[in-house]
Amino acid sequence: MNTEGLESAPIHVRSPGRVNLLGEHVDYNQGVVLPIAIDRQVELFAWPLDQPRVEITALDLGETVEFAFTNLEQKLDRGHRPLPAWALYPAGVAWAAQHQTLPLQGFRAAFRSNIPIGSGLSSSAAVEVAFAVLCNALNGWNLPLLEMAHLCQQAENVYVGVHSGLMDQFASACGVQGSVMRFDTRSLEYQALPLPPGTALVIADSGLRRSLANSAYNERREDCERAVAILSQDLSGLQSLRDLSLEDFYRLQNKLPEVTARRARHIVEEMARVDIAVERLKSGDAAGFGALMFAGHASLRDLFQVSLPEIDALVEIAGTLPGCYGARLTGAGFGGCTVNLVQAHRVGGFITALQDRYRAQSGREVQVFACEASAGASILEKL
Ligand code: GLA
Numbered sequence: 365m366n367t368e369g370l371e372s373a374p375i376h377v378r379s380p381g382r383v384n385l386l387g388e389h390v391d392y393n394q395g396v397v398l399p400i401a402i403d404r405q406v407e408l409f410a411w412p413l414d415q416p417r418v419e420i421t422a423l424d425l426g427e428t429v430e431f432a433f434t435n436l437e438q439k440l441d442r443g444h445r446p447l448p449a450w451a452l453y454p455a456g457v458a459w460a461a462q463h464q465t466l467p468l469q470g471f472r473a474a475f476r477s478n479i480p481i482g483s484g485l486s487s488s489a490a491v492e493v494a495f496a497v498l499c500n501a502l503n504g505w506n507l508p509l510l511e512m513a514h515l516c517q518q519a520e521n522v523y524v525g526v527h528s529g530l531m532d533q534f535a536s537a538c539g540v541q542g543s544v545m546r547f548d549t550r551s552l553e554y555q556a557l558p559l560p561p562g563t564a565l566v567i568a569d570s571g572l573r574r575s576l577a578n579s580a581y582n583e584r585r586e587d588c589e590r591a592v593a594i595l596s597q598d599l600s601g602l603q604s605l606r607d608l609s610l611e612d613f614y615r616l617q618n619k620l621p622e623v624t625a626r627r628a629r630h631i632v633e634e635m636a637r638v639d640i641a642v643e644r645l646k647s648g649d650a651a652g653f654g655a656l657m658f659a660g661h662a663s664l665r666d667l668f669q670v671s672l673p674e675i676d677a678l679v680e681i682a683g684t685l686p687g688c689y690g691a692r693l694t695g696a697g698f699g700g701c702t703v704n705l706v707q708a709h710r711v712g713g714f715i716t717a718l719q720d721r722y723r724a725q726s727g728r729e730v731q732v733f734a735c736e737a738s739a740g741a742s743i744l745e746k747l
Pocket of ligand 1: 387
């Protein structure tokens with residue numbers, strides 16, 4: 365498909381990626397997370413069809429896939445070939461909708477994205493949410509944003525097979541411009557909080573991607589579930605690590621296998637960090653918030669063990685640069701990006717220095733860019 369006809373599309377959706385400031389791997393333990401939707405996004409253009417079929421072009425890959433709603437369960441295209449990996453996201457959204465007996469009209473669509481793929485910035489959730497927003501409009505579902513996020517999580521968990529929490533889809537669907545989102549993944553309540561005054565966010569993409577990241581992610585989740593199963597023998601009513609106090613964890617940690625204890629310790633301490641971080645956000649305490657980011661990184665590195673030496677180096681270098689309040693790995697880990705909280709007037713110098721120092725130290729290049737907190741996904745109005 366050439367890109368010239370895109371502007372004539374009757375439906376145009378924008379759906380952002382996200383960066384998480386603190387609360388890593390706590391969303392599948394019913395904890396509180398602090399993501400923002402970013403100004404990097406999927407753009408989706410669509411035309412309704414009369415037939416019950418879908419034709420999607422991934423503009424960045426130059427690939428087109430066609431599937432029918434009757435082939436969704438088997439993950440096959442109209443020629444009975446397995447769907448390519450990228451098509452599992454839109455097909456998964458249609459599959460999840462079918463399971464909820466939501467109506468589905470056919471469509472032709474094309475999308476592109478400037479969210480680096482597999483980098484911990486939720487490129488896949490942004491694709492899912494884009495298609496959910498499209499289908500919501502096309503079929504008059506009238507789903508609230510959070511339910512749309514849930515539908516996308518179903519697609520990710522069951523259809524794609526990554527047992528992720530709700531944070532990414534939530535941030536992409538519900539982000540508020542200029543704001544950090546405090547999202548309680550147990551009560552599902554959320555509120556928009558300001559970034560500390562005079563600060564800006566900078567993302568550094570290491571370019572590293574670990575191929576077994578999905579299975580390592582699922583293993584971490586199993587470790588957390590194992591900790592709950594073992595500790596619930598002593599603590600009746602323990603449903604998730606959200607219910608575990610720091611005191612009970614320190615008292616009972618010897619009952620856990622060593623690796624399980626490390627994983628659980630990261631979770632309970634990270635949840636405590638988030639509570640303090642929210643207070644520091646509310647009082648505009650950039651240095652105090654940044655200190656919690658550094659502490660969160662150390663815990664991801666040493667206890668949850670999802671970092672890489674190159675990512676640790678990026679965090680360490682950032683910590684020595686003028687104007688940097690905090691830095692940490694963001695997202696699931698196993699490569700990907702760091703997020704940095706930086707004095708707004710020092711962003712330019714910070715970006716150059718981080719690139720130069722990292723190159724000098726590692727011989728590798730790193731992509732570093734400032735990002736803004738953007739609004740969640742929406743249909744863009746025609747001018
Ligand atoms: C991935 C998952 C999220 C969350 C993060 C880690 O991005 O999709 O649900 O678990 O990892 O915080």
